[in-house]
Amino acid sequence: MESGRGLLMVFTGNGKGKTSAAMGVALRAAGQGFKTLMIQFIKGSWHYGELDSSRMLGDAFEIRPMGRGFVKVGAGKPDPEDIRLVEEAWKTAVEAMHSGKYDMVILDELNYAIHYGMLPIGRVIADLAARPERVHVISTGRNAHPDLIEAADLVSEIKEIKHPFHQGVLAQRGIDY
Ligand code: ATP
Ligand code: MG
Numbered sequence: 001m002e003s004g005r006g007l008l009m010v011f012t013g014n015g016k017g018k019t020s021a022a023m024g025v026a027l028r029a030a031g032q033g034f035k036t037l038m039i040q041f042i043k044g045s046w047h048y049g050e051l052d053s054s055r056m057l058g059d060a061f062e063i064r065p066m067g068r069g070f071v072k073v074g075a076g077k078p079d080p081e082d083i084r085l086v087e088e089a090w091k092t093a094v095e096a097m098h099s100g101k102y103d104m105v106i107l108d109e110l111n112y113a114i115h116y117g118m119l120p121i122g123r124v125i126a127d128l129a130a131r132p133e134r135v136h137v138i139s140t141g142r143n144a145h146p147d148l149i150e151a152a153d154l155v156s157e158i159k160e161i162k163h164p165f166h167q168g169v170l171a172q173r174g175i176d177y
Helices: 018-031 049-056 080-098 110-115 121-129 146-151
Strands: 008-012 036-040 061-065 104-108 136-140 154-157
Touching (some): 008 018, 018 036, 018 061, 018 104, 018 136, 036 080, 080 104, 080 110, 080 121, 110 121, 110 136, 121 146
Parallel strands (some): 008 136, 036 104, 104 136
16 A cells, blocks of 8 residues: 555535535544645635634644635636636645645635636646645535546545425525535
């Protein structure tokens, strides 16, 4: 077995649990003395519980929301402002991978940003391949690009069987945010 090699992991699918799973890995890693940075590509100013929980872990788990909470999906091309924000988030992610500060970088909703054409897949693959070998990366979001799946070491698809949303139950405190 190889040891000490950073893995590229992808959590995708239409069921709930992708971001939660990534945070679960960060929690486990914190116990092993790892430092994790989670960059949220879509989430913005809305206050999620995980922002406070990550602070409880000190510098073992840092979360940076870098989106504006939603993405304008029109009929045509993505909104230039969304592209600018995703671009900035990606630069931050690549810098973090090279900084030596983090053992793990979580790219929350990167799959979504790629899917909506806000970041070219070729660039993502190239930058991920060029990261320091020991850095673990997790990418979350629906509709993971086939090239990202191909490049990944681990891919899990979370499939919706049931979700209370379909019974009219809206997002729940402590469960969804
Ligand atoms: P979570 O952050 O809870 O782990 P996720 O990362 O798998 O969820 P996203 O696609 O990021 O899912 O969507 C986030 C929000 O949408 C959450 O509030 C979640 O409960 C809700 N959601 C996720 N999957 C579904 C679904 N199949 N139907 C309705 N709502 C969903
Ligand atoms: Mg998510």
